[in-house]
Amino acid sequence: GDKQFRRIRALLCSGRVAIGGQTDERERYIAPTVLADGLPSDPAMQEEIFGPILPIVVVANVDEAIDFINARPRPLAIYAFSxxxxxxxxxxERxxxxxxxxxxxxxHVTLTSLPFGGIGNSGLGMYHGKFTFDTFTHHRGCLHRNMGLEALNALRYPPYSQQKLGFLSAAFEIKRRGMCTLL
Structure with missing residues (x-):
């Protein structure tokens, strides 16, 4: 509402308005705006905007752009043009x-065949189709051991001896069925 409008309008002071910048508080309208000559320390570069403002930061080359990205929390998305x-x-890759x-x-947002989501501070989980199901599903590893063979487990517990070590080594070399059920 009004609080969000004022927050976004305040971001217009982050650099020079190159395009747009018109606002109407009564209508809660902010024109699509491009900000130039901004600094990395400006508020528009320190928080997620969620509004029609695009701050432009000038870099000398691709390496500097990559360093700029990597010096900050991982973004929700990166768009590279060349x-x-x-x-x-x-x-x-970098x-x-x-x-x-x-x-x-x-x-990548519109294609349901691609997962969409953040990483780190930009959010957790992936969404779209089955990716959404997997994000909100806990895949729990489960094992239920048959207690009828508990006597065999005595080898696992102290006191340990050379004889127990020999039995354990032999047991791990043989694949057994029926002792455990993976759920």
Whole structure:
């Protein structure tokens, strides 16, 4: 509501408004805005915006861009654009993020065949189709041992002896069935 509008409007002070910047508090409207000449320490670069503001940070080259990304918490998504696929692959291989698009935006959100989600501070879990089911499903490893053979387990408990060690070594070399059920 009003609090969110004021929070986003305050981010307009992060650098110079290059495009947009118009606001209407009564309508809670903020025009799509591009901010230039911002600093990494500016508020728009320190928090998730969730609004129509795009801050631009100028870097000298791809290495500097990758270093900039890696110096911060892992982002929800990285979008890399280049006519040279080696550059896109370099960004993909040298960074970590929830999702990645090369020469496109948001397609990873629309394709249910790709998992969508964050990593670290940008969120946990993957969503879309079966990925959503798996995210909210706990795959629990279960074993139920047959107590009828508990006498054989005496080898597992102290006091240990050379004879027990010999029996254990022999037991682990043989695959047995019927002693445990994996659930």
């Amino acid at each position: 006519c040279d696929s080696k550059v896109v692959n370099q960004v993909l 960074t970590s993020s929830g999702g990645f698009c090369g020469n496109d935006t948001l397609m």
